[in-house]
Amino acid sequence: MVAEYFNPPQPPLGKGGSKIQSDSAKAVEPMAVRLFVLMAQYRSQIDFTEEAIANAQNGWKTLKEGLLFGTQHGSTLGWDAEKNYDLTAQHSTFVQQFQAAMDDDFNTPAALTVLFELAKELGKEGNVLVHQGKTETPAEFLQQKWLNLVNLAGVLGLEVSPEAETEISVGGLTDAEIEAMIQQRKDARKAKNFAEGDRLRDELKDNGITLIDQKDGTTIWHRG
Numbered sequence: 001m002v003a004e005y006f007n008p009p010q011p012p013l014g015k016g017g018s019k020i021q022s023d024s025a026k027a028v029e030p031m032a033v034r035l036f037v038l039m040a041q042y043r044s045q046i047d048f049t050e051e052a053i054a055n056a057q058n059g060w061k062t063l064k065e066g067l068l069f070g071t072q073h074g075s076t077l078g079w080d081a082e083k084n085y086d087l088t089a090q091h092s093t094f095v096q097q098f099q100a101a102m103d104d105d106f107n108t109p110a111a112l113t114v115l116f117e118l119a120k121e122l123g124k125e126g127n128v129l130v131h132q133g134k135t136e137t138p139a140e141f142l143q144q145k146w147l148n149l150v151n152l153a154g155v156l157g158l159e160v161s162p163e164a165e166t167e168i169s170v171g172g173l174t175d176a177e178i179e180a181m182i183q184q185r186k187d188a189r190k191a192k193n194f195a196e197g198d199r200l201r202d203e204l205k206d207n208g209i210t211l212i213d214q215k216d217g218t219t220i221w222h223r224g
Helices: 030-038 050-067 068-077 080-089 093-103 107-131 139-157 174-189 194-206
Strands: 209-214 219-223
Touching: 030 050, 030 107, 050 068, 050 107, 050 174, 068 107, 068 139, 093 107, 093 139, 107 139, 107 219, 139 174, 174 194, 174 219, 194 209
Parallel strands: none
Antiparallel strands: 209 219
C-alpha cells in the first residue's frame, strides 16, 4: 500500500489542539515536490520532513538554473534554433547513463545524478557568461548539453517555463544579493577588515556560493 512508503511529518499542535502549518511547507514549489519524490527509490519509504523538502527545494533551484540556461544565454552564444533537432538526436554519454539508470529498476536517484551534473556544468558556464561576457566552451557543445538536460528532465516531468522565474536564487540568495555581499566583502578587505571579509565569504559558501578572486582584483562566483 502507498501508506507503507509515505511517512508524513506531524505538525506541532497549537491552542485547542489545532495543527500548525509552517511557512516553509506553504512555500514549496510543485516541481520541488516532484523532485523530492524522485530522489527516493520507488520501493523505499519516503520520509516527508522539512529538511528533506528543503534539500529538494535547493536541488530544484540547481536544475531550474540549468533548464533556463538556453533562454538566458542562447542568444548571446548565437545558437541556431534549427540545429535543435539534430543536436537532440545525437546520443551522448549523459543520455546513455540516464537510460542505464532508468533501465535499472527505474533508478530515479541515479538518473537525477546525471541531470544534476549537466545542470551544474551549465550553471558554471552561465556565471562565466554573466561575469566575463564570453566562454571558451564551443557554443554548439553547450547547446547540445542544454538540450540533453531539457529532454532528460522532461522524461521525469521536471520542466520550467522561462516566464515562471525572473531571478534565480540559491540558498535564499538572489543574484543581486550575492553581488551586494561580494561588494561588501571587497569594501571590508579594502578597509583591512579581513575578519569581516572572511565572514562574508563563509556566509556565501554556506549558501552554496563559491568565490574566485582574480589577479585584476575582480571576483567571479558560481553556484554549487
